[in-house]
Amino acid sequence: MWDCPSFLDLPERPEKPRSCGLTHVLDKGMPIPILEAMLAQSGHLIDVLKIGWGTAYLDPAVKDRVALCRSAGIVPCLGGTLLEICHAQHRIDELVDWATGVGVSAIEVSNGLQAISRSEKTSLVNRLSREFLVLAETGAKDSAAPVVVSDWVSEMASDLAAGAQWAVVEGRESGTVGLYHPDGSLRTDLVDAIAARLPLERVIFEAPRKQQQVWLIERFGANVNLGNVPPDEVMPLETLRVGLRADTAVTHRAVVAR
Template sequence: MNTLVDGAPRPTEKTRSHGLPDFLSVPQRDPKPRQRGLTHVLDKGTPIALLEAFLDTQAHLVDYLKIGWGTAYIDPVLRERIALCSAADVRLCLGGTLLEVSAAQGRIAELCRWASAAGVHALEVSNGLQLLTPTEKARLIRTLAQDFVVLAETGAKADDVPVVADDWVRELEADLDSGADLVIAEGRESGTVGLYDTRGDVRADLVEAIARRLPLDRVLFEAPRKSQQVWLISRFGSQTNLGNVSLEEVLPLETCRLGLRADTAEALTTGGRRGA
């Protein structure tokens, strides 16, 4: 039978297309283009040959690839990187710091022209440097959303900035109202700011406040560490949107989503959420 224990269809066509087995009962994952269960990868300048090899085998697991910080501005093979992602049906997104620096220097129009000419389709609007007012950020999102997919991030880069749940939720809501396609809850590459304390532990009260007020299919939680990914999947299911994942952690993350790793196996395969 091609069904899961709970009656949901097993994605046999997808697994067979990749030469994968389909005899276990695992949570069903939406095929691309997905609206939930997104995996957002942080690319810190992966050599093109390695990126091509990665996408050849794992592109079906990746929805967004973010070129971190301002590395796109100095990447000599940017157009090749963009072409690889486009061919693999992976949306490439520029890092938010590049946009923040461009805004501070009054060069947003130049950034947009350059990004469009290069073939970039998604931009991150962040305020990690805390240089934008709420009005300026909202105006940027509205303007950029006319031509780009916009991922808008809430949270500061510094670990000494107070984290107030109500303030975060209001900013995330305002970003969606301004036209952002997705809103990002800051965790950085380190996983020690914003959503997390300096030890990397999840600020559960903040996450729960976000979940109460926003549609989770529009929220992407930055979660670079396995412990953070496991916490979020265990709490919200396999269809949770997760970001700032390193390339080498994409396949391990998918095992967490499917209950094929001890950390989530019980929750997802023996009466747990199943990612519904």
């Protein structure tokens, strides 16, 4: 077991399993040897690994992928697009049986394709939360879809009440939709409304870009939940959380001024 040095004065980070300060990683189907190497170096920093979109359905090594995550104390989660397609084809029962068989412990319930009604989504969250950890995502993947702040916050609150473990704020892999304007800047009115109404330890903000991560860390502190983090950005993100990178070191003046 590696012993992290402790001679610097840095923000405290809870040990895994964490209830806040989660790092949620987007896995686009990386080869198993690469996943093994990543987990050996930074698995202690990862809380959830989302097997993106529908890649799990095509992956001959999905059981190995899931087993590696579980052995590292990481929650393996199916992407929401797979669930949306299963819902459209009336194959939710089959999805549940298959997911259980490969050892998946979490499912994302999303409506990024805008083909699931609000009541249907609530029912899915309620049903699936009896067997899995549910990450309920709010927001469309279409950049032209309007972002109505009150509707988003209401939907997120309903998802949590229906049994979701975490409410996920849509940002996509690109960081240019949903929570973000097309230029990647945050919709601060949406962030403020979420913070005012929802428990932040139950909210995961998708933040694939460094500047987005910096903004959210400066707004909410080191232990904000961040999602859709690229695998090669896990350790760089941790340096942002604890002020070991110039972008956030200014927030710890007592440390850098010595």
